[in-house]
Amino acid sequence: MQRTLSTDVLVVGGGTAGFGAAYAAASRGARVRLIEGTSKIGGVMAFCPGMPWGGGFPIGRSIGGVFDTLTSRLCTAQPPLAEIRPSTLENFGAEVIYDHEAAVFAMFQMLEDAGVEVHLGTFAGAPVMDGARIAAVECYDRTGPLTIVAAMVIDCSGDGDISAKAGVPFALGDGHGNMMGVTLSFSMLNARWDAVFAHDDPYFTQEAERGIAEGRLHPDLAKLYLMRGFHRDTVFCNSVHIRGVDGTDPQQVARATQEGRRRCHQLARFLIDSVPGFEHARMSELGPTIGVRETRKLEAMHRILARDLAAAMKFADGIVCCDNPIDDVMRSDSAMTHEAIVAEGSYYTIPFRALVPRAVENLLFAGRLVCADPAAFASVRGMPQCMAMGEAVGIAATLAQAKGLAVQALDPAEIVAALAARGVRGIGGHALADHAPALGA
Numbered sequence: 001m002q003r004t005l006s007t008d009v010l011v012v013g014g015g016t017a018g019f020g021a022a023y024a025a026a027s028r029g030a031r032v033r034l035i036e037g038t039s040k041i042g043g044v045m046a047f048c049p050g051m052p053w054g055g056g057f058p059i060g061r062s063i064g065g066v067f068d069t070l071t072s073r074l075c076t077a078q079p080p081l082a083e084i085r086p087s088t089l090e091n092f093g094a095e096v097i098y099d100h101e102a103a104v105f106a107m108f109q110m111l112e113d114a115g116v117e118v119h120l121g122t123f124a125g126a127p128v129m130d131g132a133r134i135a136a137v138e139c140y141d142r143t144g145p146l147t148i149v150a151a152m153v154i155d156c157s158g159d160g161d162i163s164a165k166a167g168v169p170f171a172l173g174d175g176h177g178n179m180m181g182v183t184l185s186f187s188m189l190n191a192r193w194d195a196v197f198a199h200d201d202p203y204f205t206q207e208a209e210r211g212i213a214e215g216r217l218h219p220d221l222a223k224l225y226l227m228r229g230f231h232r233d234t235v236f237c238n239s240v241h242i243r244g245v246d247g248t249d250p251q252q253v254a255r256a257t258q259e260g261r262r263r264c265h266q267l268a269r270f271l272i273d274s275v276p277g278f279e280h281a282r283m284s285e286l287g288p289t290i291g292v293r294e295t296r297k298l299e300a301m302h303r304i305l306a307r308d309l310a311a312a313m314k315f316a317d318g319i320v321c322c323d324n325p326i327d328d329v330m331r332s333d334s335a336m337t338h339e340a341i342v343a344e345g346s347y348y349t350i351p352f353r354a355l356v357p358r359a360v361e362n363l364l365f366a367g368r369l370v371c372a373d374p375a376a377f378a379s380v381r382g383m384p385q386c387m388a389m390g391e392a393v394g395i396a397a398t399l400a401q402a403k404g405l406a407v408q409a410l411d412p413a414e415i416v417a418a419l420a421a422r423g424v425r426g427i428g429g430h431a432l433a434d435h436a437p438a439l440g441a
């Protein structure tokens with residue numbers, strides 16, 4: 001049976017960007033449907049349970065907005081369900097470490113409270129075009145086809161399938177098809193932090209070298225990135241990267257997930273047998289699938305360039321601040337690097353126009369499919385920034401619908417003002433330092 005539903009705003013993808021978009025649009029009174037293909041919201045955050053929200057505190061100040069609302073909600077819970085800690089990696093600022101299930105629960109609750117209709121296990125297949133507009137999106141769930149007629153569509157699917165099918169040009173990975181490595185994460189429970197973290201090296205380079213030399217670890221595990229989880233005696237292992245995987249190909253994803261499991265089990269065994277502090281630990285929270293960093297980057301009215309970010313550009317249509325380094329994880333044959341992109345104490349903003357396609361009039365996008373060159377992308381892709389990009393397009397969608405405007409004709413100043421009114425900091429001519437308290441102040 002063919003079913004048809006309608007909505008003001010259709011958000012495709014329930015990752016951190018989709019969460020921000022749906023929450024913002026619904027909290028401005030729009031009827032919002034959020035379509036998520038898996039059984040859980042969170043996207044990469046749910047595929048890599050416990051991964052810190054990094055980048056929310058450029059120059060030690062919160063970016064504000066929906067990221068701040070969520071973080072405060074978790075940090076002030078009794079007992080607290082999140083904590084702000086300095087990153088152990090070079091050139092990263094503070095990050096939020098949280099209880100994964102509590103965070104997913106809080107995000108869903110915020111969506112429910114805002115009135116978002118959340119569809120899980122529902123896959124957006126293809127847009128139905130009406131000239132330069134998307135009239136509807138053909139979706140599927142277990143009961144069969146479902147057509148959603150929407151005034152505005154927001155693509156937060158990470159991979160941009162709907163936008164690509166709507167004719168938005170894109171580049172895959174670095175433009176030559178090289179995409180960052182994918183990762184399968186897990187945690188170790190019952191580890192002794194004092195022994196595990198007795199030394200300063202977050203990558204456990206010496207142990208990794210030994211494991212590889214003895215043939216007990218895969219050669220791509222030269223850097224074991226181990227960090228304290230939210231719960232005491234839990235260690236989060238964001239270490240097992242697999243190269244050369246196209247995250248838009250389901251069969252490659254399935255194969256990489258199984259290969260990742262093999263390497264994760266091997267690493268857990270190695271930790272238990274050979275690294276002090278893990279003697280009585282056990283593996284937990286192995287990701288249900290690999291986390292995909294990079295696939296399509298959609299073409300937009302503006303392409304974010306690394307040279308502009310390096311110059312600490314504050315765009316007139318800047319929607320969120322960021323000072324994350326170039327966090328490049330094994331594109332092609334390269335290694336994992338975290339080179340600073342801006343001088344210490346400085347930051348840039350992400351422009352709204354990088355989320356607006358050139359031609360389709362009722363489509364916006366947000367998150368890791370943002371229009372950026374490869375180095376810029378490696379900096380702008382943190383989860384707090386994805387939430388903020390979502391928040392910006394959620395607002396923009398409601399404005400476009402209310403005014404009957406194509407998204408290309410929106411006045412970015414109005415979006416920036418609406419974001420600032422919601423507590424997004426350091427935009428619209430305000431300096432972040434003047435506008436937000438320093439952490440711990």
Ligand SMILES: Cc1cc2nc3c(=O)[nH]c(=O)nc-3n(C[C@H](O)[C@H](O)[C@H](O)COP(=O)(O)OP(=O)(O)OC[C@H]3O[C@@H](n4cnc5c(N)ncnc54)[C@H](O)[C@@H]3O)c2cc1C
Binds near residue numbers: 037
């Ligand atoms: C391994 C790894 C480690 C990382 N480490 C960090 C870190 O430490 N800190 C940090 O802040 N950031 C980190 N990042 C970056 C960050 O996690 C991502 O950039 C961010 O989560 C992307 O969010 P998103 O919402 O744009 O996309 P995604 O999280 O990919 O969400 C997209 C969602 O859309 C859904 N979807 C896709 N297609 C469809 C469809 N057709 N129909 C319905 N649903 C669909 C997917 O199921 C998914 O839930 C990391 C990324 C990875 C992969």
